[in-house]
Amino acid sequence: MSKAVSGRAPTVVVAGGGTAGHIEPAMALADAVKRLRPDATVVALGTPKGLENELIPRRGYPLELIPPVPLPRKPTADLLRLPLKVRDSVKQARAVLDRVGADVVVGFGGYVSLPAYFAARGRVPIVVHEANQSPGLANRVGARFAARVAVAVPGTPLPGAEVIGIPLRRSITSLDRAALRAEARKHFDLDPDAPTLLVFGGSQGARSINNAVSGAAKDLADAGIGVLHAHGPKNTLAVQEFPGRPSYVPVPYLERMDLAYAAADMVLCRSGAMTVAEVSAVGLPAVFVPLPIGNGEQATNAKPAVDAGAALLVPDAELTPAKVAELVVPRLTDPAELAKMGAAAVGMGHREADEVLARIVLEVAE
Incomplete structure (x- = not known):
């Protein structure tokens, strides 16, 4: 000591x-x-x-x-x-x-x-x-x-x-996603079994992410993918429901990030340093969309995860509904690929x- x-x-x-x-x-x-x-x-x-x-x-x-x-x-x-x-x-x-x-x-x-x-x-x-x-x-x-x-x-x-x-936070670094999965899905009223995408754009949300992911709602529903989407307290998000498909759940803000991470199988989000560290620590495969302002630090933050095979990177200007479907659907519906990316993410953490x-x-x- x-x-x-x-x-x-x-x-x-x-x-x-x-x-x-x-x-x-x-x-x-x-x-x-x-x-x-x-x-x-x-x-x-x-x-x-x-x-x-x-x-x-x-x-x-x-x-x-x-x-x-x-x-x-x-x-x-x-x-x-x-x-x-x-x-x-x-x-x-x-x-x-x-x-x-x-x-x-x-x-x-x-x-x-x-x-x-x-x-x-x-x-x-x-x-x-x-x-x-x-x-x-x-x-x-x-x-x-x-x-x-x-x-x-x-x-x-x-x-x-x-x-x-x-x-x-210890609630993140000690998170057992598998043990909390059922509770987390119930908390957000998500399908208990469907592969699930977590979406957020920082504490205030991100309009480009909101538009691209909500625009891909039908493709995600058709692939049997559920979505938990934090759109930001100052934004609204109207999403079409598809009967018989997993729910697309929009929320203004995520008070319980630990449960949000536990509910998810993959995340699409910005790549602030804190976000990249948390996503890596909990072992979530990611699609990072760097904030297109500043000195490029968000793209730099994401690079180690991308190089390790834990994440994909999409420039904000290229994020469209079609691009979301192209990147997310094949990976979220492939358990072996998700496990490989998740293991790479955990290996990066401190x-x-x-x-x-x-x-x-x-x-x-x-």
């Missing part, structure tokens, strides 16, 4: 707000820290408008708010105003670190991490975790003066990077990344 696990109770501040891709690894780390050190204090740092305001209190952790620092991708007038915004956020972040008695700051990138790194620099040791192979500005800055830098995949261009994977990162964090806190 390391000194960090046996010594004085530490206070860990996690900075990972804005999107679920930053928040979920932070919360998985928080849970792992509490498992290793039940007496530890974990405080989350966030911004007033991010998803953290819903997700973090629900997980039982205190949330401290500071003003966000949007990071423009290109030189703009906003970039010129950044120093003032950064200074205000850093001042407030520093006050939080002092008030809670932070022993270590762990940043996951995004709007809240940059001021957290500047606030901690020279005062509190820093650990950086980067989920994408192409790091964002906040983590590129933070890694320069971090005590340890952890990354999800090899080849991530940050100094001193240690490859550990992405911290995931199921212990949460505790590996927690031990790094506790050692740095010491």
Whole structure:
């Protein structure tokens, strides 16, 4: 047992707000820290408008708010105003670190991490975790003066990077899909026996995915395939029913991702780093449709799974109802192919990344 696990109770501040891709690894780390050190204090740092305001209190952790620092991708007038915004956020972040008695700051990138790194620099040791192979500005800055830098995949261009994977919730990494299958199918009112496709496009849904998969409903029904489709809370999805065929079940949002994964035999979704890690960890064959904006990181995220034979990749512009049917039907109706792809997915995972990162964090806190 390391000194960090046996010594004085530490206070860990996690900075990972804005999107679920930053928040979920932070919360998985928080849970792992509490498992290793039940007496530890974990405080989350966030911004007033991010998803953290819903997700973090629900997980039982205190949330401290500071003003966000949007990071423009290109030189703009906003970039010129950044120093003032950064200074205000850093001042407030520093006050939080002092008030809670932070022993270590762990940043996951995004709007809240940059001021957290500047606030901690020279005062509190820093650990950086980067989920994408192409790091964002906040983590590129933070890694320069971090005590340890952890990354999800090899080849991530940050100094001193240690490859550990992405911290995931234990409800995902310990998921027994076969044991939960009947309960999961009943929960979503899905056919208990039909091969089933899970579809989602991130927390807000994705219109291109919604249109392409719902447009393939007849082909999927004719092949005896059921569908669980999370279309996003701001979108609607009208799907024709085909009597005598497996159900096509549209839902706004998936509160129970563990049951959604257990109900599915294959998934069609975006390829954010968090999504790719979860899909691989639970052993689901996948069709990844990278978000067609940004610096191409979603296509990069999907590449290892595609190269391993666990997934297929389709550019967003090429996703049509015909393409969905062409890729999904032959594979979902071939149990041997599904088993082969699923085994390849499981082989990629870092199921212990949460505790590996927690031990790094506790050692740095010491």
